[in-house]
Amino acid sequence: MKNVKNLIVYLIIALLCIAAFAGFLFTRKSGTDKAASAGTSTVTASNQSEDDKQQHVKDVMANSVKTPDPNPVVGIGRGTDYAKVTSDAISNAGGLKDIIKKGSVVLIKPNLCFNAQPDTPITTDYRVVTEVVNEVKQLGAGRVIIAEGCFTGNALDDASLRLNKFNTIQGVEFYNFNDCEKKDCYEVSPKKSLVGKPMYIPKVYMDADVVIDIAKLKTHDMAVVTLSLKNLFGVPSEKIYGGMGEKDGLHDLDMDKAIVELNTIRKADFSVIDGIISGENSGPVSNTPVNSNIVFAGKDPVALDTVALNFMGFTVDKVPHVKLAAEQKLGISDLTKIKINGADLNSIKMDFKSPFK
Secondary structure, eight states: OHHHHHHHHHHHHHHHHHOOOOHHHHHHHHHHHHHHHHHHHHEEEEEHHHHHHHHHHHHHHHHHHHHOSSSSSEEEEEOOOHHHHHHHOOOOOOOOSTTTTTTTTEEEOOOOOTOSSSSSSSSHHHHHHHHHHHHHHHHOHHHHEEEEEOSSSOOHHHHHHHTTTGGOOOOEEEEEGGOOGGEEOOOOOOTTSSSSEEEEEHHHHHOEEEEEEEEEEEEEETTESSSHOOOOOOOOHHHHHHHSOHHHHHTTTTTHHHHHHHHHHHOOSSSEEEEEEESSSSOSSSOEOOOOOOOEEEEEEEHHHHHHHHHTOOOOGGGGGHHHHHHHSOOOOOOGGGGSSSHHHHOOOOOOOOTTO
C-alpha cells in the first residue's frame, strides 16, 4: 500500500513537471514568434523608409525634366546693399512662398572657392546667402544646410568659414560634398543620359526637400561663364571624381554634358546669381573685379543664365552648356519668352572681358 501511495506521488510530480516544461516550451515559442514578428516589422519599416527615399529621388528627377514654364520670370535687384538687392531680385522673381513649406529641409549651394574672401569676384558673398537663409527660415524651413564641394581644398572648414565670413550666418549646418564616398551617394542616371554612365550624387543633396542654388556672376576659362547651371559642378565629390584636385573625372565626361546631366538629375528649385561684385577675364579664381551691382533670381536656371550672360555681353550660342540645357528642355533660352522684372536688360547691359571674345 505504501508503495502504491509513493507511486501515485511520483506520478503526480512527473505530471506537474511535464506540465511545467510544456508551459515553458509554449511561452518560449510564443516569445520567439513575437520577436520574429517584431523583427519582420522592423525590416518592413526600414524598407519602407528606404522606399520613400527612393521615391523622393524619382520624383526629384522627374520634376527636373518636366515641361518648363513657357514664359519664365527672372527677377533683378540692383544696388550695393546686399540684403536689399538680393531681396528685391527674389521678390521680382515671384518670391519663395510656393517653394518653402513649414519644416522643409532646404539645401543651399553657393559658389565657394578655397581661400576666397568676401568683396571679391570669386565666391558667392556671405551677405547674399544670409538674406536667402533669413527668407527661407521666415517661411518656416525646418533645417537649412549650406553645402559645397569646391574643385580643390575645403571651403567649409573653420578657417575658410572665418575667411569668407560664412561663420556669421546663424542657424545653419555646413556640409562638404567632397567628404562623400560612394556609400554616401545615390548612383543615378536620367532616362536620356548625355554622359552615358550613372553619376554618384550625394544623398544629402537628393534627399533635401528644396535646393537653392546661389551662384556667382563671372567668366570661366573653360565654361565661358559660371552661373547657376555651372554651379552644380560643385555637387559631386572630389573623392569620387577627383584627379589633380580639379574633379578631372567630371571633365572627362565632357564638361558641358556633365553640367547639363547634373541639372537633369536634379536642378535647383530656385536660383540666385550674385553679381554685386562680379568677375571678368580669366576665371574662375583669377577674375578681375567688376562692380556690376546686380543680383538675378528665378526658378528656371536656363532662363536665369540666359538673362545673366546677355547682361555680361554674351549670347547663348557662345555658351555651349546653356545652349545644350535649352535643347534638353531644361528651361527657356529665348529672351523674347522670358519676363524680366526689376530692370530693362537692354539699358543695363555690360561688356565683360573674356578669353572667348
